[in-house]
Amino acid sequence: MxxxxxxxxxxxxxxxxxxxxxxxxxxxxxxxxxxxxxxxxxxxxxxxxxxxxxxxxxxxxxxxxxxxxxxxxxxxxxxxxxxxxxxxxxxxxxxxxxxxxxxxxxxxxxxxxxxxxxxxxxxxxxxxxxxxxxxxxxxxxxxxxxxxxxxxxxxxxxxxxxxxxxxxxxxxxxxxxxxxxxxxxxxxxxxAGALQPPISESPKPQHEGQHKYERLSYYTRIFFIPFLILCLFVTSYYLYRYEQLKKTDIDFSAYSATKLPQPEPAAAPAPLTRDRHYIMMRGAYVIPEEGAIAPFIEAMKSRDIEKIRAMIRADKVVVLVNPTRVQILGEPEKNGFIPIKILEGDYTDMTGFASTTMINK
CATH class of the missing domain: 3.30.420.10 (Ribonuclease H-like superfamily/Ribonuclease H)
Structure with a gap:
């Protein structure tokens, strides 16, 4: 080479x-x-x-x-x-x-x-x-x-x-x-030929009185098919964008440029325990690998939305689309994330780390 x-x-x-x-x-x-x-x-x-x-x-x-x-x-x-x-x-x-x-x-x-x-x-x-x-x-x-x-x-x-x-x-x-x-x-x-232009057939012999109606039908087909295809493409595009927005509908309110999620205060009532199940709401996120927590927090601090979306597309961050039951697997880390296990939905049995602020007690 x-x-x-x-x-x-x-x-x-x-x-x-x-x-x-x-x-x-x-x-x-x-x-x-x-x-x-x-x-x-x-x-x-x-x-x-x-x-x-x-x-x-x-x-x-x-x-x-x-x-x-x-x-x-x-x-x-x-x-x-x-x-x-x-x-x-x-x-x-x-x-x-x-x-x-x-x-x-x-x-x-x-x-x-x-x-x-x-x-x-x-x-x-x-x-x-x-x-x-x-x-x-x-x-x-x-x-x-x-x-x-x-x-x-x-x-x-x-x-x-x-x-x-x-x-x-x-x-x-x-x-x-x-x-x-x-x-x-x-x-x-x-x-399958979706981009091929429509092929017109050779006109058959016809009477003069029928000619204008046949010509109208011909041009209607010629212009209607591209219009229909364009409508399908536009509809597919907006549906795709809608699904993408749903996947990236993250609650950023818990973060700011100067503040990151902190562990619950020691004296806070009803601490998270392993013997109970908890709920994470729609839009909450789970980080499957511990090594992705630091880059994710850095992206939050700098408000790098493109990097966050790239991590979501690469499955380094999983966004929940429905309220989901989870189980606590350990103690909160110093960065405010706690190990959990997802108990239902598309990610059943997946383990990862979630911010304690995203877990309903």
């Missing part, structure tokens, strides 16, 4: 969780299973980074202007490159592509050319073509060249790495101007 590759992989590990990773591929010929180069690109610390891998397609039939049979002679098959190099790099990222339905059909076909079925988690994809045509009304057309020209982003169309880097820059450009952060279409829906 050369120095440039090592630097690129290091920047990939340093990028923000759930940030965009763009994918692009070059085909050796017109067959979907002929990927000969696949590239990834991402943004880290304000800079664009990327990495590409050469792939040996199943046939030595090349019409590509930039990749030749000699260049990929010693390369691995696509399935091997995907399993050993690509798939592990896509964790904790939101995938993006231009014309993602065509790209992932090519990925599937190239992978399965080796005789194994392609299995990939049903992730959400941000499609640059769909987003640009949705949020840029004066775009003209949704070709990759037109989108890049509109955004003033340079790109080499014959190089998958250049297209991937341009794609991630395009998504970043849109995210800064429009509310597309929570957008995403399930990969299964994309593979």
């Amino acid at each position: 050369d120095d440039n590759t090592q630097k690129a992989l290091k920047s990939l590990a340093m990028r923000k969780v759930n940030s965009t990773i763009a994918i692009a591929a070059d085909l050796a010929n017109d067959h979907l299973n002929s990927i000969c180069r696949i590239a990834l690109a991402w943004i880290c610390n304000g800079s664009v980074h990327g990495i590409s891998y050469l792939v040996k397609p199943p046939e030595d039939q090349f019409t590509s202007r930039k990749i030749t049979a000699d260049m990929v002679q010693d390369s691995q098959s696509f399935a091997t490159v995907w399993d050993e190099e690509i798939s592990m790099l896509l964790k904790d990222g939101v995938l993006s592509a231009y014309r993602s339905e065509y790209l992932f059909l090519s990925i599937k076909a190239s992978y399965e050319a080796g005789g194994r079925p392609f299995v990939f988690t049903d992730v959400y994809i941000r499609d640059l073509r769909f987003l640009a045509s949705t949020y840029i009304p004066d775009l003209g057309n949704d070709s990759f060249v037109s989108i890049m020209h509109y955004m003033k982003i340079p790109v080499d169309l014959d190089n998958a790495l250049s297209r991937a880097m341009a794609c991630v820059c395009g998504i970043d450009w849109l995210e800064k101007l429009y509310p597309v952060t929570g957008y995403g279409i399930p990969l299964s829906a994309i593979m």
